[in-house]
Amino acid sequence: MQFDDRAPIYTQIMDLIKRRIAVGELKVGQQLPSVRDFAQQVVVNPNTVQKAYLELEREGYVGTQRGMGTFVSGDRGTVDLLRQGLARDIMERYVAGMRLLGYGPEEIAAMAAEAARKETK
Amino acid sequence: MSMLVQIGSLTKRYVTTTALSDVTLELPEGHIMGLLGPNGSGKTTLMKILAGLVSPTSGSVLVDGVAPGVETKAVVSFLPDVNHLDRWMSVGEAGDFYADFYTDFDRKRFEELLDIMRLTVGQKIGSLSKGMVEKARLSLVFSRRARLYVLDEPFGGLDPLARSQVLDALVANFRTDCSMMVSTQMIAEVERFFDDVVFLDSGRVILSGEAEELRTRRGASIEGIYREAYGHVETRKV
Amino acid sequence: MWKLVRYELRGRRLLYTIGLIIMGALTLYQATRFIGMRENPAQSAPVSMGVPLTMAFFWVLFYVAMTVINIVTYTQDLYGDTGYLVFGLPLRGTAILGSRILLLVVDTLMTLLGGMTSVIVLACLAPGLAQQIRPWVGRFLLTGDY
Numbered sequence: 445m446q447f448d449d450r451a452p453i454y455t456q457i458m459d460l461i462k463r464r465i466a467v468g469e470l471k472v473g474q475q476l477p478s479v480r481d482f483a484q485q486v487v488v489n490p491n492t493v494q495k496a497y498l499e500l501e502r503e504g505y506v507g508t509q510r511g512m513g514t515f516v517s518g519d520r521g522t523v524d525l526l527r528q529g530l531a532r533d534i535m536e537r538y539v540a541g542m543r544l545l546g547y548g549p550e551e552i553a554a555m556a557a558e559a560a561r562k563e564t565k
Numbered sequence: 566m567s568m569l570v571q572i573g574s575l576t577k578r579y580v581t582t583t584a585l586s587d588v589t590l591e592l593p594e595g596h597i598m599g600l601l602g603p604n605g606s607g608k609t610t611l612m613k614i615l616a617g618l619v620s621p622t623s624g625s626v627l628v629d630g631v632a633p634g635v636e637t638k639a640v641v642s643f644l645p646d647v648n649h650l651d652r653w654m655s656v657g658e659a660g661d662f663y664a665d666f667y668t669d670f671d672r673k674r675f676e677e678l679l680d681i682m683r684l685t686v687g688q689k690i691g692s693l694s695k696g697m698v699e700k701a702r703l704s705l706v707f708s709r710r711a712r713l714y715v716l717d718e719p720f721g722g723l724d725p726l727a728r729s730q731v732l733d734a735l736v737a738n739f740r741t742d743c744s745m746m747v748s749t750q751m752i753a754e755v756e757r758f759f760d761d762v763v764f765l766d767s768g769r770v771i772l773s774g775e776a777e778e779l780r781t782r783r784g785a786s787i788e789g790i791y792r793e794a795y796g797h798v799e800t801r802k803v
Numbered sequence: 804m805w806k807l808v809r810y811e812l813r814g815r816r817l818l819y820t821i822g823l824i825i826m827g828a829l830t831l832y833q834a835t836r837f838i839g840m841r842e843n844p845a846q847s848a849p850v851s852m853g854v855p856l857t858m859a860f861f862w863v864l865f866y867v868a869m870t871v872i873n874i875v876t877y878t879q880d881l882y883g884d885t886g887y888l889v890f891g892l893p894l895r896g897t898a899i900l901g902s903r904i905l906l907l908v909v910d911t912l913m914t915l916l917g918g919m920t921s922v923i924v925l926a927c928l929a930p931g932l933a934q935q936i937r938p939w940v941g942r943f944l945l946t947g948d949y
Contacts, residue, residue, distance in 0.1 A: 487729075
């Protein structure tokens with residue numbers, strides 16, 4: 445798996461897992477792969493995966509049960525919130541990029557709506 | 566977290582040159598450390614000292630609390646950057662040799678690794694291509710359940726496929742009760758495996774720290790930091 | 804240490820084989836020069852001190868070659884790039900040195916036994932040679948004259 449080595453890898457792993465939760469690939473209550481398995485899948489230092497898991501736990505997205513593994517915490521509501529949060533991040537980047545090109549709010553919204561319509565067809 | 570390797574003010578002087586000068590570093594248990602620097606910066610000398618093949622001129626070196634010697638050789642698995650196997654040996658005989666002298670050699674793991682690397686026990690070392698010899702040597706080194714793995718340029722002479730095989734083996738081999746010190750020129754491909762990095766230049770440590778922390782602090786990859794540290798212009802596209 | 808000696812010897816298998824084949828060939832060659840001696844004295848090559856001296860010379864050469872290889876290998880291992888395998892082993896330096904000294908002992912025994920064997924073979928293949936040589940050897944040992 446490709447990572448941007450210019451930023452800490454553990455945050456990128458966290459983002460990856462958050463995305464999977466938001467999209468529903470990882471369901472609430474589902475167990476995350478073991479640190480070792482995940483490290484082998486993604487081909488990264490297991491300590492980095494461990495750090496990502498710990499941070500995710502600190503932020504409340506997952507919980508670890510001793511001897512059992514790491515599971516996705518929360519409920520439907522928290523997942524929706526996560527989804528919205530990630531969507532907002534994408535939108536902020538989109539808007540910032542469009543503004544750099546010189547587009548105004550109305551044009552940005554219109555172009556976004558048109559692109560979205562095209563996508564769903 | 567205990568320190569598996571503790572090096573303090575290590576200096577190694579030869580008649581005409583000083584290979585290492587006042588080197589201090591620590592490698593915690595369960596970590597993978599990248600030893601980086603241009604050719605001639607002292608990486609190989611440092612690794613040979615850890616392997617007990619070269620003795621320091623001054624300073625202290627402790628591997629699992631013990632100075633390098635007969636005891637540490639039994640727990641340190643060293644991969645030199647040149648072929649260290651006799652050409653008349655077959656892969657299987659090399660395995661037998663290791664098994665005979667190293668009590669931590671795991672035959673089963675050796676066979677598994679040979680399988681992954683597509684090598685057979687009957688092949689003579691002298692008949693193998695450069696890349697295959699590398700893979701054979703790596704298989705031997707990793708089949709030992711050592712406390713410290715010291716790998717000097719383990720990726721030299723390997724094609725991209727073999728490199729990924731080795732990296733996969735590295736991750737699969739990872740245990741929290743051992744540590745690895747790896748020197749490599751292929752920083753970009755390997756930096757995601759380093760917990761810690763140490764940059765050497767002309768025998769001195771010019772930078773060291775945790776990889777992730779350096780990335781955050783410098784906003785750059787380890788390779789980018791390397792280029793900066795050794796005076797190269799950053800040419801990566803943003 | 805003994806384990807190491809075993810490995811070193813195995814590694815030298817080729818060297819020993821070649822060396823002993825050469826020495827065997829030399830011995831047989833010498834034998835052919837004197838083989839018809841008893842039946843037809845005129846046919847054989849001249850007998851002199853040269854015969855045992857040549858044989859001794861080649862056996863000494865054999866011994867020197869093996870010893871030089873022994874020492875050079877050890878020195879190269881110690882100061883060069885070739886010693887990683889042996890010097891990385893959890894063995895004391897004295898044990899490694901000891902194994903090389905043991906190799907020297909093996910070489911010595913091999914040379915002595917080989918030398919005696921070649922003398923016996925020569926004596927068997929060229930009967931009469933021993934009788935012819937004896938006076939020469941006797942004179943050499945007493946006066947150093949050959």
